[in-house]
Amino acid sequence: MSQVLQRTSPTGTRTTKVIGALALLVMAWVVVSGLILTPQDVVQGESVRIMYVHVPSAWIAYLAFIFTAVASASWLISKKHSMGFDRFAGASAEVGVMFMAITLITGSLWGRLTWGEFWQWDPRLTTTAFLFVTYVGYLAVRRLEGSVEQRARRSAVVAMLAVLEIPLVHFSVVLWRSLHQGATVLNPNGDVKMDDLMLFTLFSGVVGFTLVFVWLVLHRQRTMLLVDIANRQGLDAAIAARQTESLVK
Amino acid sequence: MKDAGFIFGSYIVTLGAILMFTFATLRRAKDSSQSVTEKDKTWL
Amino acid sequence: MKSDSPTRVGKGKVVTAVFLKDIQIELRSRVVTNQVLPFAGLVMVMFAFALDNDDVLQRVAGGLVWLATLFSLFIIVQRSFAIDTADGALDSLRVAGIDLSAVFFGKAIALATKLIALEIVLICSAVLLYRVDVSATGLVLLVTCVLCATSGLAFVGTLYGGLTAGAKGRETLLPLLLLPVVAPVLIAATRATEAAFGSGGAQTSEGWAWIGLLAVFAAVFGVGGSLAFGSLIDE
Numbered sequence: 001m002s003q004v005l006q007r008t009s010p011t012g013t014r015t016t017k018v019i020g021a022l023a024l025l026v027m028a029w030v031v032v033s034g035l036i037l038t039p040q041d042v043v044q045g046e047s048v049r050i051m052y053v054h055v056p057s058a059w060i061a062y063l064a065f066i067f068t069a070v071a072s073a074s075w076l077i078s079k080k081h082s083m084g085f086d087r088f089a090g091a092s093a094e095v096g097v098m099f100m101a102i103t104l105i106t107g108s109l110w111g112r113l114t115w116g117e118f119w120q121w122d123p124r125l126t127t128t129a130f131l132f133v134t135y136v137g138y139l140a141v142r143r144l145e146g147s148v149e150q151r152a153r154r155s156a157v158v159a160m161l162a163v164l165e166i167p168l169v170h171f172s173v174v175l176w177r178s179l180h181q182g183a184t185v186l187n188p189n190g191d192v193k194m195d196d197l198m199l200f201t202l203f204s205g206v207v208g209f210t211l212v213f214v215w216l217v218l219h220r221q222r223t224m225l226l227v228d229i230a231n232r233q234g235l236d237a238a239i240a241a242r243q244t245e246s247l248v249k
Numbered sequence: 250m251k252d253a254g255f256i257f258g259s260y261i262v263t264l265g266a267i268l269m270f271t272f273a274t275l276r277r278a279k280d281s282s283q284s285v286t287e288k289d290k291t292w293l
Numbered sequence: 294m295k296s297d298s299p300t301r302v303g304k305g306k307v308v309t310a311v312f313l314k315d316i317q318i319e320l321r322s323r324v325v326t327n328q329v330l331p332f333a334g335l336v337m338v339m340f341a342f343a344l345d346n347d348d349v350l351q352r353v354a355g356g357l358v359w360l361a362t363l364f365s366l367f368i369i370v371q372r373s374f375a376i377d378t379a380d381g382a383l384d385s386l387r388v389a390g391i392d393l394s395a396v397f398f399g400k401a402i403a404l405a406t407k408l409i410a411l412e413i414v415l416i417c418s419a420v421l422l423y424r425v426d427v428s429a430t431g432l433v434l435l436v437t438c439v440l441c442a443t444s445g446l447a448f449v450g451t452l453y454g455g456l457t458a459g460a461k462g463r464e465t466l467l468p469l470l471l472l473p474v475v476a477p478v479l480i481a482a483t484r485a486t487e488a489a490f491g492s493g494g495a496q497t498s499e500g501w502a503w504i505g506l507l508a509v510f511a512a513v514f515g516v517g518g519s520l521a522f523g524s525l526i527d528e
Contacts, residue, residue: 094270098267106263130473133472140466141466157456160521161474165473165474168513169477172476172506175502175506222290226278226281226282226290230281233284
């Protein structure tokens with residue numbers, strides 16, 4: 001049984017299978033309930049259905065970046081510089097960037113329906129967009145050539161710098177927008193009156209997306225280890241080949 | 250349903266992105282796991 | 294801060310030496326004066342073509358000055374670190390056991406010097422091409438804004454320049470990393486400059502709040518950069 005599992009998914013274990021199955025189940029419920037079972041909202045109409053995927057994605061995206069920052073700090077602080085921290089930071093950032101993209105796309109679709117515009121220069125939206133771009137840059141730094149240790153050190157420092165950057169960006173955008181009173185648009189976010197089923201669907205969304213996040217990060221960091229080992233083996237093989245070559249000569 | 254395109258669109262984007270990420274990860278794991286011994290797979 | 298490296302060279306001496314080295318390279322090669330300055334001037338002219346309206350240009354002059362500065366920043370930073378990595382200068386400094394935060398400040402001050410020269414030309418060209426007026430009180434604000442914004446830009450520029458130095462594809466990676474970080478500088482410096490220019494009826498006094506943000510930015514990345522720079526180029 002474990003042999004078969006190994007062939008289909010080398011990074012899977014019993015735990016990930018259980019998490020995966022649960023995630024599938026909850027996500028299926030969110031889709032059915034979000035699209036069909038829940039009523040439309042008094043203020044937002046049908047567009048409230050987008051919230052059942054938008055809010056959980058945003059939650060996961062922020063959570064992922066917090067995990068990346070904490071894991072990077074742990075890597076820097078810990079004496080052993082355990083590569084597990086680095087892989088976790090990288091996996092979490094990758095999944096976070098994906099969920100941030102989902103958040104921005106679904107958010108702008110919702111905004112078009114509710115505000116009539118895809119984008120508002122609201123501090124929260126702007127900071128979110130900057131968070132997205134910053135972590136796209138973080139992932140690019142991870143892909144720079146170099147050893148695994150170099151990758152870990154560079155990316156951990158960049159993640160720490162992002163922690164400095166984001167509050168400054170947020171603060172400057174808040175200050176910037178506060179001078180443009182006319183542009184603020186009624187934000188119906190707070191006026192939503194949700195009934196029990198709507199709240200439960202939103203809550204299930206948060207649970208389902210969290211399960212998806214855990215499953216993805218577990219698999220992604222294990223995959224990263226596999227790729228790192230395979231790369232190292234490739235390098236070792238190349239060195240060995242060169243050595244025998246020079247011995248023959 | 251009013252605005253069905255926007256609403257279904259956002260669900261498709263969300264689920265599609267998650268599925269694509271999932272399959273990309275699993276495929277990459279499969280590609281690079283051949284040469285890796287069981288001992289190095291610390292999660293087993 | 295006391296260095297625990299085994300050298301007898303004082304930190305101040307290292308800062309001065311690195312600063313003088315970078316300035317000397319510029320004086321000999323004249324890349325900033327002969328290439329980056331004309332480029333920045335051209336950008337200012339191109340903005341005028343694109344916007345094609347005297348009133349609009351006068352209104353947005355502050356933002357255009359700082360956008361042109363940012364574009365030039367990428368070029369100057371890349372150039373500065375390309376020279377260092379090509380000759381292995383960074384590696385030899387590292388091997389010499391020198392306090393790398395001193396190297397950071399030396400390079401940052403050199404970069405700031407080049408940027409200030411560039412900004413003076415850009416502001417003058419805004420006055421000439423976009424017909425903005427600067428009052429005496431506005432000038433005080435403008436000088437403070439240039440000093441604060443430039444220190445912030447020099448610190449982050451040096452920091453991320455060091456990170457991408459020697460990496461393949463750094464020409465494209467540097468703007469991607471740097472632009473989001475310098476967004477607060479663009480916002481704050483633009484608003485302060487607009488206040489100094491009186492664009493759109495802005496009062497000079499409105500600009501000083503932004504100077505505070507610029508100063509905080511410079512302080513945060515000055516401290517952060519001096520701590521992080523060593524581990525970024527230390528490989």
